[in-house]
Amino acid sequence: MKKIGSLYDKYGTIVVLLVLVLIVTSINPKFMTMYNILNVFRQVSINGLIAFGMTFVILTAGIDLSVGAILGLTGMILGLMITSGTPDFIAIVAVLLMGALLGLFNGVLISKIKLQAFIVTLATMTAFRGITMIISDGIPAMNVTSNAPILDFFSQGSVLGIPFPMILFIASFLILLVLLQNTSFGRGVYAIGGNEEVARLSSIPTDRIKTMVYVISGFMSSLAGVILTSRLSSSQPTAGMTFELDAIAAVVIGGTSLLGGRGRLFGTFIGVLIIGVLNNGLNIIGVSAFYQQFIKGVVILLAVILDRKNSQ
Amino acid sequence: MKRISLFVLALLLIVLSACGSGNDKGDNEGEATNDDGGNGGTIALLMADLGNPFFHVLSDAVEEQGKELGYEVLVYDGQNDASKQPSQVEDALQQGVDAIIINPADESSTANALKDAIAQDIPVVTVDREVDIEGILSYLVTDNTKGGELVGKWLEEKMPEGGKVIHMEGIIGTAPQRERGGGFLSVIDPAQNSDSKFTILDTAVGEFSMAPAEAAMSDMLSKHDDIDVVFAQNDTMAVGVVRAIETAGREDDGILVLGFDGAKEAYDLIDEGKMAATAVQDFEFIGAEAVNYVDTYLKDGTKPEEEVLVDVFMSDEK
Numbered sequence: 007m008k009k010i011g012s013l014y015d016k017y018g019t020i021v022v023l024l025v026l027v028l029i030v031t032s033i034n035p036k037f038m039t040m041y042n043i044l045n046v047f048r049q050v051s052i053n054g055l056i057a058f059g060m061t062f063v064i065l066t067a068g069i070d071l072s073v074g075a076i077l078g079l080t081g082m083i084l085g086l087m088i089t090s091g092t093p094d095f096i097a098i099v100a101v102l103l104m105g106a107l108l109g110l111f112n113g114v115l116i117s118k119i120k121l122q123a124f125i126v127t128l129a130t131m132t133a134f135r136g137i138t139m140i141i142s143d144g145i146p147a148m149n150v151t152s153n154a155p156i157l158d159f160f161s162q163g164s165v166l167g168i169p170f171p172m173i174l175f176i177a178s179f180l181i182l183l184v185l186l187q188n189t190s191f192g193r194g195v196y197a198i199g200g201n202e203e204v205a206r207l208s209s210i211p212t213d214r215i216k217t218m219v220y221v222i223s224g225f226m227s228s229l230a231g232v233i234l235t236s237r238l239s240s241s242q243p244t245a246g247m248t249f250e251l252d253a254i255a256a257v258v259i260g261g262t263s264l265l266g267g268r269g270r271l272f273g274t275f276i277g278v279l280i281i282g283v284l285n286n287g288l289n290i291i292g293v294s295a296f297y298q299q300f301i302k303g304v305v306i307l308l309a310v311i312l313d314r315k316n317s318q
Numbered sequence: 319m320k321r322i323s324l325f326v327l328a329l330l331l332i333v334l335s336a337c338g339s340g341n342d343k344g345d346n347e348g349e350a351t352n353d354d355g356g357n358g359g360t361i362a363l364l365m366a367d368l369g370n371p372f373f374h375v376l377s378d379a380v381e382e383q384g385k386e387l388g389y390e391v392l393v394y395d396g397q398n399d400a401s402k403q404p405s406q407v408e409d410a411l412q413q414g415v416d417a418i419i420i421n422p423a424d425e426s427s428t429a430n431a432l433k434d435a436i437a438q439d440i441p442v443v444t445v446d447r448e449v450d451i452e453g454i455l456s457y458l459v460t461d462n463t464k465g466g467e468l469v470g471k472w473l474e475e476k477m478p479e480g481g482k483v484i485h486m487e488g489i490i491g492t493a494p495q496r497e498r499g500g501g502f503l504s505v506i507d508p509a510q511n512s513d514s515k516f517t518i519l520d521t522a523v524g525e526f527s528m529a530p531a532e533a534a535m536s537d538m539l540s541k542h543d544d545i546d547v548v549f550a551q552n553d554t555m556a557v558g559v560v561r562a563i564e565t566a567g568r569e570d571d572g573i574l575v576l577g578f579d580g581a582k583e584a585y586d587l588i589d590e591g592k593m594a595a596t597a598v599q600d601f602e603f604i605g606a607e608a609v610n611y612v613d614t615y616l617k618d619g620t621k622p623e624e625e626v627l628v629d630v631f632m633s634d635e636k
Contacts, residue, residue: 240561292520
């Protein structure tokens with residue numbers, strides 16, 4: 007019995023995902039076409055990258071509300087740089103660095119000045135969005151990819167028939183998985199989330215690790231911003247609003263505890279797919295907009311309740 | 319640390335206030351603002367969301383006509399947050415403005431604040447959306463229902479043999495979503511108009527913004543391979559729809575994309591042959607007309623019509 011319980015604990019979210027896929031497919035088999043599966047992966051990649059970074063933050067018992075604003079700001083700068091003639095490769099590298107720097111700013115405030123992550127990232131979320139509005143004057147940059155083949159590749163490109171955003175999604179997952187499971191940094195992340203004081207006393211560099219998780223989160227958000235800008239061929243000053251909520255939802259559905267110390271990146275991977283399959287599947291079945299929101303809310307609740315039951 | 323942050327805060331406030339007064343000077347051009355009505359008065363313009371580039375057409379029109387008639391125009395941006403606007407109205411009253419032109423974020427949030435203005439006999443004109451109170455000088459709005467019908471009729475003329483339609487809706491429950499969609503469906507939906515040769519293949523929600531519209535459209539492209547027409551209830555969504563078609567490599571399906579607003583992006587896409595047409599809201603007219611109403615009222619107390627519906631027109635100019 008205990009064994010079944012622990013199996014369920016490990017694979018519970020996968021069961022939710024499979025049941026969802028089965029229901030949607032049985033109502034409209036078009037869901038299972040290769041075309042649509044690639045479509046789903048292309049769509050989830052943005053939330054996925056943000057949610058991976060968010061997983062690291064939440065594992066340390068932190069939270070990063072500024073991810074959507076970082077996506078918006080770096081995406082806007084990317085669009086403005088390219089439309090004013092900067093080569094796209096340079097612009098992309100610049101905004102990725104910038105995403106990491108914005109994360110570093112969050113991380114230093116939280117780890118060195120000991121401010122609460124919720125408050126710091128709530129403030130920077132507002133400030134970063136404000137900067138986005140100031141530099142763009144509230145006006146989107148249009149036709150960003152028309153002379154930017156590298157940026158265009160980020161959403162339109164594919165390798166051996168696999169869309170590039172999907173490759174980025176899976177590659178980041180694998181790299182971050184190794185970082186979290188097989189390095190002392192990863193063990194430190196779990197240790198801090200478990201008990202920060204104990205971690206500090208065991209001579210784990212807690213401040214540095216806590217700063218680093220926000221750097222990762224900022225970097226992943228700006229990478230998601232590059233994909234979104236490429237997808238829309240446009241930088242919207244409002245891009246990324248409420249994205250933090252989808253990312254947090256994916257992390258929590260995936261079984262990571264908001265209290266930190268417990269959870270897995272693979273869970274987030276499945277959580278992201280559950281949200282993606284819900285969004286896409288409800289459209290494919292043709293559920294009306296009113297019911298869509300309700301169903302999404304119920305599924306998130308169910309997934310979390312299942313997970314809570316298993317962990318008790 | 320505390321002392322440093324206090325110092326930085328003080329510095330920031332000083333710099334900001336300097337910026338603010340600098341701007342004022344620019345707008346006034348040294349003219350005294352403190353008279354009651356007529357030339358040289360002040361109009362507060364409260365916009366619901368200047369994040370939507372299309373609304374800059376409206377605010378620019380108000381500013382231009384204001385300058386023309388000798389008013390200083392103070393612009394407030396509600397940043398698409400209905401809870402911000404009431405305090406902006408109060409701020410404007412504090413500043414002693416002579417008139418208020420407001421593009422409300424919704425029908426009720428600013429009602430109480432605007433009642434104070436009306437009680438002080440300050441004329442209030444609402445543009446693009448109504449506020450549910452007595453005593454508003456005038457309410458100028460695009461006739462969205464008629465606009466939706468116009469899109470439908472244009473489509474009937476363009477495709478007399480009919481076709482299969484995807485209806486991309488805005489934020490569910492908002493007036494433009496209900497009215498534009500209602501007008502369009504009253505012509506195109508066979509359930510409402512038995513003469514229609516069209517069928518509504520599917521309805522998707524794009525929330526009046528680009529990213530959700532792009533995602534919803536890519537789902538629609540997965541689901542259907544026989545789409546003839548997409549009607550997006552605003553141009554921002556139409557741009558997302560066009561992008562989804564490109565991403566899916568389905569440009570050769572010959573899908574006709576229709577938008578609503580008359581935004582610059584739409585004209586660009588029409589130029590490139592990627593969009594068929596857009597229903598143009600005459601924001602330049604609405605903005606200028608709002609200033610005219612305020613001006614005549616302040617000068618001789620003449621009241622305009624309480625509700626003015628402004629027609630849209632279709633544009634497929636290349």
